Amino acid sequence: MPGGFGLYLHWPFCRAKCPYCDFNSHPLGPAAPDPDQWARAYVAEMNRAAALTGGRTLGSIFLGGGTPSLMPPALVGRLLDHAARLWPLADDCEITLEANPGTVDTANLKGFAASGINRLSLGLQALDDAALKALGRIHDSAQGIAAARQAAHLFPRLSLDLMIARPGQTAATLADELDRLFALIADTGAEHISLYQLTLEPGTALHAANPALPDDADQLYIQTVARCRDAGLPLYEISNFARPGAASRHNLLYWQGGDWLGLGPGAHGRLTLEDQRHALGQHRDPATWLATALEEGATTDHTILSRQEDSEERLMMGLRLAQGLPLAALPDPAIIDPQAKQSLVAEGLLADTPNHLQTTDQGRLLLDHVLPRLLR
Ligand SMILES: C[S@@+](CC[C@H](N)C(=O)[O-])C[C@H]1O[C@@H](n2cnc3c(N)ncnc32)[C@H](O)[C@@H]1O
Ligand code: SF4
Structure with missing residues (x-):
């Protein structure tokens, strides 16, 4: 199967909702989600998915969100152990967890490493305290840097996420911030960076506030691409940069038309079954997802793509890659x-x-x- 096979698990909770974010993420209320109930729901969904795909080798597992670094490490361990019982794992299986620096400490990072996570994707977002405040982040840049340094000791692979072309950013302030970023990369050995241009997503608080974005956003992007190349992390996808060989295998599944299971609230997957491309989607609302996962199953959309739809999707994704398709x-x-x-x-x-x-x-x-x- 070109592009391989992976598993995405979506954890939909965050400590607070960032004003720019339109991911399926929900601020945690006073009652924390019951880890045992959520574990049983993911396990039930994995069992259903394995009935369709059992025997295939998992090349990657990705816990995304939301903020999966809010999951108790024991829950992460339980899900990874169950996945390994259902599917053979490739020897070099990439197992990523997304983390918000405001939610990690030595204890939970050690717990994630012990549970089998071998790649941490850390949401720094900015290395500028005023910008982090304006973005509604729950951490400052010192916490971000400290989290990256701790993670570097515990995980073989580290990726850092930032947003560029933010309100008020100029070529000069971006240059300074990239200096700080590359110093941190040199310090931590991070092998991968995702640098997203800030988008005002309809329905978000930031969209309603309608701040002025930099007029020269394209120039800021071009500047960033050149600096990453010079630092030894060339662009391999529009917003993603890596040392040679360190591209995210999981994200390559999406861009190269591989197969993946998407389980959790609002998660989407693609499977090739008997030469047909299946698109699957799960209930978006966390309470509905939990209830259906524990009962009849949480898949709410299941369509077979026509050859044309499948081709258009592969084209759209493949053209994002520097190497094309x-x-x-x-x-x-x-x-x-x-x-x-x-x-x-x-x-x-x-x-x-x-x-x-x-x-x-x-x-x-x-x-x-x-x-x-x-x-x-
Ligand atoms: C699920 S979050 C990462 C993990 C964690 N929730 C956090 O925020 O640290 C995925 C990434 O999407 C990016 N992102 C979210 N909303 C965005 C927006 N409106 N424009 C550009 N990038 C955005 C952020 O860089 C974020 O790190
Ligand atoms: S950016 Fe991350 S932490 Fe903020 S609301 Fe979105 S998923 Fe949650």
């Missing part, structure tokens, strides 16, 4: 308009490669313009 990766290569492809090559937006589709640096910036033109 082979035309042969599309179940229906006829979705591509060869004349449009030639025009995009002439305009410098696509590389001139006969059996392959690959955006140039400029084309990657204009992906929303490139994609619809490429389709017949």
Whole structure:
């Protein structure tokens, strides 16, 4: 199976809701979720999923959220042990947990490492205290740096998440912040960074506040891409940078059209079964998800994608990657308009490669313009 097979588990709770975030994440109320009940729900969903996919080797497991670093480490251990009973794990299985620096300490980080997590993805978001405050984060930059240093001792692989093109950011302040970031990377040996351009997502508090974003956001992005390359972490996907060989295997499943199970509130998965591409989605509301997972099952959407839908999705994801995708990766290569492809090559937006589709640096910036033109 090209692209491999992975498991995504979604933990939908956070200590507080960040004003920019439209993920399926909910601030924890006074009553903490019951770990035993949630464990039984994930186990029940894993058992259902294994009935479809048993025997396949897991190349990655990703605990995302929300803030999975709020999960008790014993719960994480119970879920990872159960996954390993249901599916063989690859020898080099990548097992990632997303962590918010305001929720970690030596004890829970040690617990996650002991439970089998071998890659920590730490949400620094910024290395500037005023910006962290404006973003509604529950930690300051000193806590972020301390968490990265602790994590570096405990996990073989470390990734750092930040947001760029934030209100008030300029080329000069970004340059200073990237200096601090690369100093931290040198210090911790972090092998991977995700640098997302801040987006005002409809329905969020930040969108309602409508702050001015930098006019030169594209320039800030270009500056960031160049600095990451010079620091030895070249871009491999629009927002992701890694040392050679350290790309996120789990995220590559999404971008290279692999198969993955998505379990937990609002999680989505893709499975290839008998040569057909299945798209599966689970109940979004945490209480509904919990109740259905414990009873009849939490899957609420199950569609079989047409060859055209499958091809369009693979194209959309594959063009995000620096390496692009082979035309042969599309179940229906006829979705591509060869004349449009030639025009995009002439305009410098696509590389001139006969059996392959690959955006140039400029084309990657204009992906929303490139994609619809490429389709017949
Ligand atoms: C699930 S969160 C990471 C883990 C943890 N919840 C945290 O915030 O530290 C995933 C990442 O998405 C990014 N993100 C969320 N909302 C965003 C937005 N509106 N624009 C750009 N990036 C965003 C953040 O960088 C965040 O680290
Ligand atoms: S950014 Fe992270 S911590 Fe903040 S609300 Fe979203 S998922 Fe939760």
